Amino acid sequence: MTDEHGDEVGQLALMPGLERARATARETRQRAEREPEKRAADVASERPVARVLVDVPLAHLDRPFDYLVPAKLDDQVVPGSRVKVRFAGQDVDGFVLERVEQSEHEGSLAPLRRAVSAEPVLTPAVARLSEVVAARYAGTRSDVLRLAVPGRHARTEARETDLSEPAHPDLGAVRGLWTAYDGGPALVKALAAGQRPRAVWSALPGDAWPVLLAGAAAATHSSGRGALICVPDGKDVARVDAALTAALGKGRHVVLTADLGPAARYRAFLAVSRGAVKVVVGTRAAAFAPVHDLGLVAIWDDGDDLFAEPRAPYPHTREVLLTRAEEEHTAALVAGFARTVEAEYLLRTGWARPLAAARSVVREAAPRVDVTGATDRELERDPHARRARLPRLAYEAVRDGLEHGPVLLQTPRQGYVTALACDTCRTPARCTVCSGPLQLTAAHRPPSCRWCGREHVDWSCAVCGARGLRAPVVGERRTAEELGRAFPSVPVRASGGERVLATVPGEPAVVVATPGAEPVAEGGYACVVLLDTWLMLARTDLRTEEEALRRWLAAAALARGAGKGGRVVAVGDPAQPTLQALVRWDAAGFAGRQLEQRQSAHLPPASRLATLTGPAEQLTGAVDSLRLPPGAEVLGPVPVPPRGPARGQARGPGPGSARASPVDDREPVERLVVRVPRSRGAALARALVEMQGVRAARKLPPLRVQIDPIALE
C-alpha cells in the first residue's frame, strides 16, 4: 500500500536534510536533462509535480508547496491523498491538492518522501471549504483540515465500501408532512426538482422535526444529490438516524460523529468520501463531510452552543454549512423551535426565506403559557408543597397535569457567571460605551465593564432610570427528590449532567431536567414548568436573552398543544420581555428585536467581533502591530473573567487530532475585543492572520484569536 522512496535517499542519508532534499531534486533534474528516457523511470511521466498543503501550524506557511512525484508513487499520489514530505529539514504530513505538469517555483523541487495511501480523503470541495473557513476565522487551512478529515485507520481503509442502492422515497407522503407550513410542500418539490431553496424554518411545537428533516433529505436524494444534516448531540442524531432509515431504507445514509471511535468514524467517512452514501447526519464534526453532489445542508437548533467548535480556529457549524451552501450551490435549512439572531439576519438580507406555519396553526399546536411570580407561596401549609417551594400556580398546574400524563420541570443549572442588574426592574446592567456587562471588582469601587474595563460612577438604568444595582442571588436549588416528594403518588425521573434520558413513557410522572437534557415524552407532556427563569436571564453573555428563550421554547415544545390541554407555567417576572415572547410563542418577533439591539450595540451578526486572549504584555504589542481596518473599535484589554463550567458531558480530548490551546490557561491572561462593521470582517480576519504570521516569524508566543465567539462573558 505504501512505499518508501528509498533508493537515493538511502545513499544520501548522511547529508543534512535540506541539502539532501535539494541534491536529490537536482540530481533528478540533471539526470532527466542528460538522459530524457531515464526521467520516466524516476519521476512520474504525466503531471510530475504535486502541489502539497503541509501540516505545519504557522500562518505564513499556509500555502501549497510543490514536490516531484517519483514514478513509483505515481498511482498513489492522487489529488486529495495523504503524503509525507521533507519540509524545512523534517518529515511532515501533507495533503496533495493537485497534480500539475509544471511548477511555478523557481528553485529545484524535492521528491515526495512517501505516499501514505492512495485514498483521496480531501475532496476539491472540502479543500476549497477549508480555505474559506480559515479566511473567515483568521485561522490556517491545516487547522481546519484537522477538524475536517478524520485520522486514518489503515485496516478500515483496506476494506471495500458497499455502494448503496438508489432509494425510492414516497415524495407525496413527504410533501404531506410539510403541509402545515406555508411553502412547505413547495420546498419539498423544489428539493426533488434539483433546485436550491434556502429557508429559516420555525418548527411547530410538538412537530416530529426529525421526520420532516429526513423527508427533506429524501426529496433531495431523489434528485440525485446528497444531503447533510447537523444536529447538536447524540440524542438528536439517533432520532434523525431512525427517521432517515424510515424515509430512505437501510444503508442509504450514515451517522458521522466524533464519538464513534476512530475505526467506525473513518468507515463512515470513507462511505461518504467514496460516494457510496450521499446522506449524512451528525454532530458538528459532520459539517465538513465530503458528501458527493451536495444538494442540501440543514442544521437543527442552530443556537445550541455545542455547534461552537472548541478547537482553533473555532468555526461554528452553522457558518460552515452556510459557506458550503454558497460554495457548493446547495439548498439550506436553518431550523429550530427558536430563531437565532443569525437566522434572522439571513432573512433580513434576503438570503433565506421564512418557512413557518400560520399564526392560528401555531396557537393550536403550542401549549398555553402562563407566567407566575416566585414569591407566591400560599400553599406553604401543605407539607408536600412546602418541600417543593413552588408558587401556587405552578404547584396546581403540576398536580392537575399529573392526572393526564407526565410533567416536566426544567431547573437551571448552577454556575453561570451572573451580571449586575437594575435593582428596580432587573434589566441587566450594561456599559453605556460598548454595551458589555457590568461587574463589581472590589468593595468601594464603582462597577466596571467586563469587556472594555471602563468604570461607571453614575450608573443609571437605561430602562427605568433607577440607580440601584443588585447582584442576582443564585436561587434556592431544588433537587429532583425534593420536587418529587411534593407529588408522592407518581414516579420521579431525573435527566441531566451525566445521566440524560432520551425519552420517557406517556404515563404520569414527574420529570426533572436541566436545560438541554429534557427527554421527549410519548404523546407529549401534560404540563411543563420552567423554574427560576431569572437565573437564565442573569448571565453576562452577549446572547443571554436569546439563549434563555431558546431553552424555554425547547422545553415548552415538548408539551402537548393547547388544543390537547397542554400547558406551560414559567416562574418569573410576567413583565420580562423574553418571558412575554414565550407567552406569545413569538420567537420570530423576538429575534427581530434582538437583531436591532445587536445592531445598535455593535455586536454580531451586525458587526464582526474578534477576541485576542493572552498574557497582558503580549496583547499591547499585538494590537499595535495590527493593521486595523477603518471603523475598528478596540475594547480593553481587561483580565479574563473566571471560566464558567463548560456545557455538556466532560469527555476527554479526542484521540490524535488534539492540539494544545495556544494560550496557557494557568497563567493570568487578559482579553482584548476588536470589532468592526460586518462589511470589514474579511479585512479584520486578514489583519489578524498577518499579525499571527509576523508573530510566528518573530518567534513570539501565539495568541488565541476568536472571531465572533459564541459567548463573551
Add this chain to the structure above:
DNA sequence: ATGACCAATTGA
C-alpha cells in the same frame, strides 16, 4: 518549527 545567515554586541 527549524535552520541558515548576517549584523550587532559583548568580552578578554
Add this chain to the structure above:
DNA sequence: CAATTGGTCATG
C-alpha cells in the same frame, strides 16, 4: 578580534 546573541528570512 573572536564568540555570542538577536533579528530576518526561507522552507518546494
